[in-house]
Amino acid sequence: MIKKVVSVIVLALVIAACSSSDGGGSKPTDNFDRQTMLLNWADNIIIPVFQDLNAELSALVEAKNTFVTTANQTNLEALRSAWLNAYKVWQYAEMFNIGKAEAIYFSAYMNIYPASVTEIESNIANGSYDLNQSNNQDATGFPALDYLLYGVANDEATILDIYTTNTNAESYKTYLSDVVDHMKSLNESVLNDWTSSYRDIFVNSTGNTVTSATNKIVNDFIYYFEKGLRANKVGIPSGVFSSGVLYPEKVEGYHNQEISKELALAALKASQDFFNGKHYNGSTSDNSLSSYLDYLKTITGSEDLSALINSQMNAARTQLNTLDNNFANQINADNTKMTMTYDELQKVVVLLKLDMVQAMNISVDYVDADGD
């Protein structure tokens, strides 16, 4: 009897050994210290980003208050510059769609573009609106301000008229004010959640399951790079997803007309800094995806993925730098340069979404629809 049991066990072991050998050999154990990476992300990148965004949004609120009190060209310029400063910091924050940010659809209320002019105008005309209502996602945030500060009339003088002599001037000012306050309040709730409780949950979620902090952030990061940067900023306006039909009006900062490149470059820098674990606004770096890949390289002898990814991100930056400051102009003049930029960004996506996650044994939690 015992003999039978033993041989059955042996049999089972042998069969198990057999079937696993199909998978291409056993991998060395991954003992990378995920917690030091999570600590670096939380304390040196994510929380400082939301704090800086909070400071910039406070400045935006102040500039807005000044403009609402005294609507003149000087105060309009100051308000615009506060908007741009905050918008640039936003490029660092958008990827951290986790915790409170994920729960309240933070990024959807902050940066869905193009903003809907129809909805904004109708909100202003009606005077009754709930900016937390999902229908208003494209009537709030940075893109709504892009319209209100640059696109609400055809020239500078007339834009100011909207807030001064226009019969609806008060309604415009109220809406402008509400949108800015709404953005500030959303960011406060995300930041407060991080500093009060979420930070500890995050840094202690060291496992490798689909809901672990590393796995979620890696997915957020790739998703941001693929959708927020590659698709939204470059691919959609240049017709990659519309059989070549061009949508210059869908570039980020369309009404401003000169910042779509600046914002895309900021987003690329934010992505690369995060990948390399560079402290926000600092010069030192600690554990992040690049050091994780370097560690995996030493235990598996695989290729130097972190170098490949950095060099491909640099190639994407070189291509981005060839574009007009206003992507809408670039699309109208020579869209090929846009799609060439898209292609360089897509090469980064392939490295991140296939090679990197495979090395880290992390599964991608979202899929693209294929057509057929």
Add this chain to the structure above:
Amino acid sequence: MKKFLSIAAVATVLLTSCSSDDDNEKNNINTPSTYSFLRNGESTVNFGGQTTRIAMATELVSALSVNTNTKASLQAMFNHAEGDQDFTHADLNASNKNVRSKVAASNDFFATNTTLSNTIKQDFDGWITDQADNVFPSWNVTASAGVAGNLQQLGSTTVRYFNAKGLELNQAVAKGLIGGLMADQMLNNYLSIGVLDAGSNVQNNDNDVVEEGKTYTTMEHKWDEAYGYLYGAEENPESPVLDADRFLNTYLRQVNDDDDFSGIADEVYEALKLGRAAIVAKNYKVRDAQVAVIRENISKVIAVRAVHYLQGAKSDLEATTIDYAHAFHELSEGFGFLYSLQFTRKPGTGMPYINNAQVNSYINTLLAGNGFWDVSVETLDTISAEIATAFGFTVEQAAN
């Protein structure tokens, strides 16, 4: 002691059988006699999208020969939008699929090369536009160097229509689609390891996890979609008889009819069947070996036909009385197959046998000056020889 020995013996036997060779691995694969695969008694084979696109391409190519069509109507057939009344078949009009979006759109070749993909799509747009703008208005003009119009074949009632360079544009589109749509989607997309193994496909296939509401796993379906680009127009695709469309399917038959390449059609069919059966048996090594067989042979079909037509044109041009209508027809078919070479796939590499830059240089040579009116037989021989060498056959084998 005896016990350990017997365990050791059993283990040794099992381990030996475990490190199986290819034959043993094939043995656990149940390859059916026809391309029929069932799960719980229901078919798991589905490639409706491919059948639809072949049908759309067929109508488009026919429409290019009807001079009352407009540029807009032709473009709409190429780049159909769901619900638009672009085709004679209601099913096609209702479909949300179209041809253009799948031209030069494979995962392996174009996922990070949208710029080239756009250029290639624009080549097709350009041929369609040229037909509507320049050839249709010259329908009754006699073609000559630099002048679009018609030419009648010698001793025949067949009239052909050429652009100013002697190119028959419906041939450029039809033969270009064999590579740009069919071969590219088949070899570089649906048979791509990146597509077959994308996401959780392997895990799901290993555990027989089927797509929601479907009978097939995603990996099975991807393979079937590759099958569909070759056999999707067959009346009974399970047992293909070939000559079912005017694209890849028909030219596989034509190459197979050449004694130098006979058996190629069977080889492709068997590899598609075995690869699909290997997916059912979760044997990815055998599957991947079949991918290589299919890539090599389908690529070869395109190359053989390119050389065949260039050589056909050469003999026309060398005749005492030159039949320009026939020569340019051959050249136009050859042009389309030549264009398609950039979508072939050399097994074991991520590259075509002949790349886009090389193809463009051939095409620019053929279209230089007054195009086919100026082309020399030396040029045709040079290009033919280069293609034949790249694919490992001889010009003579392809020419007859």
